[in-house]
Amino acid sequence: MPMLGLGTWENEDPEQCAESVATALETGYRHIDTAQIYGNEDAVGDGIARADVPREDVFLATKVWIDKLGYDDVLASTRESLDRLGVDYVDLLYVHWPAQAYDPERTLAAFQELRDEGVVERIGVSNFEPEHLDRATEALGAQPFANQVELHPLLQQDDLRRYCEADGIELVAYSPLARGEVFNAPELNDIAAEHGVSEAQVSLAWLREKGVTTIPKATGEDHITDNWASLDLELRDEEIATIDGIDRTDRRVHPGFGPDAWDE
Template identity: 45%
Template sequence: MQRLTTRNGLNLPAIGLGTWPMTGTECTQAVRQALELGYRHIDTATAYANEAAVGQALRDSEVPREQIHLTTKVWWDRLAPKAMRQSLEDSLRALGTEQVDLFHIHWPGQDWDLARSIETLVALRDEGKARSIGVANFPLGLLRQVVETLGAPLSAIQVEYHVLLGQPALLDYARRHDLLLTAYTPLARGQAAAQPVIQTIADKHGVLPSQVALKWLLDQDGVAVIPKASSRDNQLANLAALNVQLDDQDRLAIASLPKDQRLVSPAFAPDWDS
């Protein structure tokens, strides 16, 4: 499995299993199966209401915990210091582990004390509750504030990123500041594979359109992907995307697609241009 690393210790398998919106038995079975197939990167969050199901899969699996990268996240309404601490404690209990490998702030807060939230995030890392820390869904301006003004030792940022949504400014910043970028919704909820350009490239190489969309991301330095998949065939197909070989003509064709199709922007989302 291809891995991405940072100087401060994050070691992230390039392909992970996204678990939203799976819950209960479906989630447990999907995670357990993924681990059997070779996945070593599982992504969850308090808001997904599936941490206990993920934890059950970890207990069921023969894969040692230390070989599994586990990411979870705190929701935006629990970013005050005491609430954030409790959120992570709840997550650790549900997951059945003493430490997560990466702990994200899931979304920027509303009328929040950014400095105190980031101070708590860093403290949780220093206390060993999380091996690494990061943020999700932060626009560039806010990310700069966290990294440069507050000096937070972030390891990663997680954002929506796929062939129909570009993230050039965030990706450039992440690379310059030794952050890994995890792309969620990397298949654009099926829209990526439906693009004729992607289908043509897939036919050319004898692979699936979804694999083309994933490999376009995986070929970029410092980018990991976390497609959700519950079936064995889809989990295997996503893993096999690593073996796809795109050429410059393919990349030029993908570059021609619109890059402004954001699919995840809830009412509490930040100003993406800020």
């Protein structure tokens, strides 16, 4: 799984979304992330088809929404996602949230069936806390491949990062720029100025140093290119320590059906 991908949340205009995906792939990205609830799987598929990049070189992920997590609904809705995306398989299929129709045994049994059929390469989860990961691991008989969560310098998720690292679960960060709030963090302002780069690049480079895959949303070519340039940024140990020392818990995504642990 490439450590830098393109997120497509709220990229709802079909032409803009397709162009963003195509631009990202032609820039060098090889990881594209979408979801059923984003309403843009058709456009994401159009963008992949538009780019001069073989399908097998693209790591494509989508997510099953919370009202489609019953056994039969997982099977049907995933096939509908494949049709919209215009592909025969996805590299990673996530449970979007441990909520509503989610039942570890029934939901994940459907995911396993799709993997056995070859239409899903890897099983992932999203917005899972350790207790949810434990139950998912028990149901699957193995750890999920990845857990996608909100993660950035203003929400560092130390305990969850340690848990996933110990269990060999890949962490994927959504909203890795804290929905733009990283541009207002003094610590990141100073480091960005020192390197002559954007705060976005600093945030993405810090996450990479932590072994976390990132999927920043970007629509325009300038932002797509700027995020890509973060791969060339090497932070000094003292700069990493400065970011590690940011004492904030700024969660930008907190729906009412989110895990109870988030209210603690």
